[in-house]
Amino acid sequence: MKFLKFSSSGLHSDIESTTWCRIHFGRACSLLLESPELIAISRALCCIRKPNPRNRRRQHMDAKDILGLPKSFPGTQEKKPRQQKEPQRKPDGISREVYALTGGIAPLIPTIEVSHLKRRPVLDKEKITWQWLPFTNSARTDNLMLYHWVRVVNGVPPTGDYQFAKYNKSVDVIKYTDEEYEKYLTDSMWTKEETDQLFDMCERFDLRFIIIADRFPTSRTVEELKSRYYSVSRALLIARAPSVADVAGHPLVKEPYDMAYEMERKRALSAVLSRTKQQEIRDTEILSEAKRIMESRNASKGVENVDLPDDHTDIEITEKGTHVESPSPSSNMQPSSTAVPSAAITENASTPASLRMLRVYLRTHALDQMVQAASSNAGPRTIIRVEQTLSDLGVHIKPKVPTKAVCAEHLELRKEILTLFNLQKQLQNKEAEVSASRDTSFTEAPGTPKRSYRGDADRPFVSEAVGFGGERMGKRDQKRKAPGRFVDAPPSPPQSKRPRKLKASDG
Amino acid sequence: MSDRKSLGLLMKKKSSPSSPLVGSEVARASRAWLGFFGQNQGQSKRLKDVEISFPIVYGTISFWLGKKASEYNSHKWTVYVRGATNEDLGVIVKRVVFQLHPSFNNPTRIVESPPFELSESGWGEFEIAITLFFHNDVCDKQLDLYHQLKLYPEEDNGPQSTKKPVVIETYDEIVFFEPSEAFFLRVQNHPAAMVPRLPAGLNLPPPGPPELVLEKKRGDTKDHPLVQCFMNFSEADELLKLAAARQQVQAHIVKLRRQLSMIDGLPQQSKAASGQ
Numbered sequence: 001m002k003f004l005k006f007s008s009s010g011l012h013s014d015i016e017s018t019t020w021c022r023i024h025f026g027r028a029c030s031l032l033l034e035s036p037e038l039i040a041i042s043r044a045l046c047c048i049r050k051p052n053p054r055n056r057r058r059q060h061m062d063a064k065d066i067l068g069l070p071k072s073f074p075g076t077q078e079k080k081p082r083q084q085k086e087p088q089r090k091p092d093g094i095s096r097e098v099y100a101l102t103g104g105i106a107p108l109i110p111t112i113e114v115s116h117l118k119r120r121p122v123l124d125k126e127k128i129t130w131q132w133l134p135f136t137n138s139a140r141t142d143n144l145m146l147y148h149w150v151r152v153v154n155g156v157p158p159t160g161d162y163q164f165a166k167y168n169k170s171v172d173v174i175k176y177t178d179e180e181y182e183k184y185l186t187d188s189m190w191t192k193e194e195t196d197q198l199f200d201m202c203e204r205f206d207l208r209f210i211i212i213a214d215r216f217p218t219s220r221t222v223e224e225l226k227s228r229y230y231s232v233s234r235a236l237l238i239a240r241a242p243s244v245a246d247v248a249g250h251p252l253v254k255e256p257y258d259m260a261y262e263m264e265r266k267r268a269l270s271a272v273l274s275r276t277k278q279q280e281i282r283d284t285e286i287l288s289e290a291k292r293i294m295e296s297r298n299a300s301k302g303v304e305n306v307d308l309p310d311d312h313t314d315i316e317i318t319e320k321g322t323h324v325e326s327p328s329p330s331s332n333m334q335p336s337s338t339a340v341p342s343a344a345i346t347e348n349a350s351t352p353a354s355l356r357m358l359r360v361y362l363r364t365h366a367l368d369q370m371v372q373a374a375s376s377n378a379g380p381r382t383i384i385r386v387e388q389t390l391s392d393l394g395v396h397i398k399p400k401v402p403t404k405a406v407c408a409e410h411l412e413l414r415k416e417i418l419t420l421f422n423l424q425k426q427l428q429n430k431e432a433e434v435s436a437s438r439d440t441s442f443t444e445a446p447g448t449p450k451r452s453y454r455g456d457a458d459r460p461f462v463s464e465a466v467g468f469g470g471e472r473m474g475k476r477d478q479k480r481k482a483p484g485r486f487v488d489a490p491p492s493p494p495q496s497k498r499p500r501k502l503k504a505s506d507g
Numbered sequence: 508m509s510d511r512k513s514l515g516l517l518m519k520k521k522s523s524p525s526s527p528l529v530g531s532e533v534a535r536a537s538r539a540w541l542g543f544f545g546q547n548q549g550q551s552k553r554l555k556d557v558e559i560s561f562p563i564v565y566g567t568i569s570f571w572l573g574k575k576a577s578e579y580n581s582h583k584w585t586v587y588v589r590g591a592t593n594e595d596l597g598v599i600v601k602r603v604v605f606q607l608h609p610s611f612n613n614p615t616r617i618v619e620s621p622p623f624e625l626s627e628s629g630w631g632e633f634e635i636a637i638t639l640f641f642h643n644d645v646c647d648k649q650l651d652l653y654h655q656l657k658l659y660p661e662e663d664n665g666p667q668s669t670k671k672p673v674v675i676e677t678y679d680e681i682v683f684f685e686p687s688e689a690f691f692l693r694v695q696n697h698p699a700a701m702v703p704r705l706p707a708g709l710n711l712p713p714p715g716p717p718e719l720v721l722e723k724k725r726g727d728t729k730d731h732p733l734v735q736c737f738m739n740f741s742e743a744d745e746l747l748k749l750a751a752a753r754q755q756v757q758a759h760i761v762k763l764r765r766q767l768s769m770i771d772g773l774p775q776q777s778k779a780a781s782g783q
Contacts (some may be wrong), residue, residue: 209525245693356685359647359648359684360650360684361650362679362680363681363682366681393748393752393756395752396745399749400745402678402679403562404560404701404703405747409750410749412753413749413752416756419760420756420759426761427770430770434770448690
């Protein structure tokens, strides 16, 4: 390692520096054999140098030098790895530089198949030649013979018609006789010659009316020409059909060409296409205005349904909720959702506003929302107490069969339990008050065995027998101690010392 | 505005042998106008303060494959959403998407027609996300349910049997608040729906002719091959327990209130005593 060599110039031999190191580290480190520690040290030393995968063994050598360990294969050590690497470096088929791109290591999965690189095309299949041969085109009427290159397989030229002959399609233009014309097709606006010319042109130009209109001797518009053509065809169809019902399905019969409509449509289209930029802007403005009006109309309907005190945020929410084209359709999340703005809304209505917002929800979700709303001013400890009470009473914390009735009952039960806790708290406070005032007034009121709910407050329903049976005991107590006093405490020993004092003083 | 008229004309459903030219710009503009007019009618008529609910049960049933089980294919399971009384949910549900563990190929499975279920085989337990999409006249929003697939029974009582499946079902109700009138009329007499008492004064138009039931597949699960495994959910038990619990709590409350009122009387007494 270069940095450990204390010579400033590179001319000093390695032996000198390593000797120095050997003196200091040699003894301690000679205990380090070919060990992971050695490799770790050499690796650590390597970090300072640029890692070069080819030099791993060389690094090991340097580390060993420094530590003064005997080199394992003296003499031929340097040459052998180099020899081994030389053939490694030159894999067949690929140039050295290309191989180096992969990091100089052979890929785990062989990706470059050397055999693929210099492949000759398979020669033992069919024999293919290209020949300059004449061909005929069935679409032609004049039997012209042209020549082209043809791919010949095994001496057999391809069969079949000229491949583009199939595209030679034309329109079937109905032909009428003079009698038919006399009978069905006379029209005030059109002479027979004109009609004949029209039909002839239709045939020639494959119903390309724009060209026909261009070349028509008398100036007629495209719509007029189309109208004449289609009405003639329609009349002929109907006339020739054995009954009207047969052709009723034919598109010409079902939807006849309406010249006035077509003209209007084209005019409208050109008007739309030729709108100026200003007009476009005006139109989009008007459309957005219309949208806003619709939205506000919907919103006002939505606000009517939700009777909350004027809460601007809620109105916005209803607008968003009823907005039909909401870009991101909100899905109804399960209880874990916090996106529903229920936290801020005080629950005065029978269904919280958040649920009214959702058009569809699950009953369990609704129950959770209402429970949350009901216990919004209760701390987490209280909630745990409520749940404990519920399980003591034998009720599932989340009802297994959440029908409407069950959910309502569940909710009511929870509310009642909360009321119970509140009352208990009030009672405690009142008692504390009373006992405080009693103490300060120094009166020796005949021992009123204080009931203290402190121990029991948290678990009133632990065992019904204790709770409700105790009442009887208390009453007996009462009769013993002081008539006229009321006691309905369970016979648990009073927690505070004061009652005991009073009892003692009673004596 | 003449432009409006022209746009209206353009959208008139008349096709003729002439070439239909509708530029995309024109189509967009005219669609916007039609939307503007169309919103007025349609589904904005909602029944206020009315809710209609559909009880459903969703869950999984899993069978051990027994001898045919391999390391990566030990159980055959089915996840499904059904009506609680095995009625056809196709009346409201358009399709159900089951999102499975990514190790399944095509983990997003879509079931387009009732019965809405999916059977697969595998070895692992994971959470399946079930998304219900409703018909257009029912609701635009989708509803998400989550269910944990269980393959192995709770109590580890020895060897599994191929006959006894592990059935985990959850009961829930889909509630539609303020449904649109059209939807309500369509489903109010369907056996899968639970229609509560309607508020007085609600004037519904008389129901039209009964919906023509076309010759499609039965969507209800009353004769489903796994119907034996379906659990029964009765609210009676739950109601009883709840009623009993409420009674207890109410009694306790009454007691406490009495005590409170008594205590409120006490300080006067003690003060009176001290005064003596």
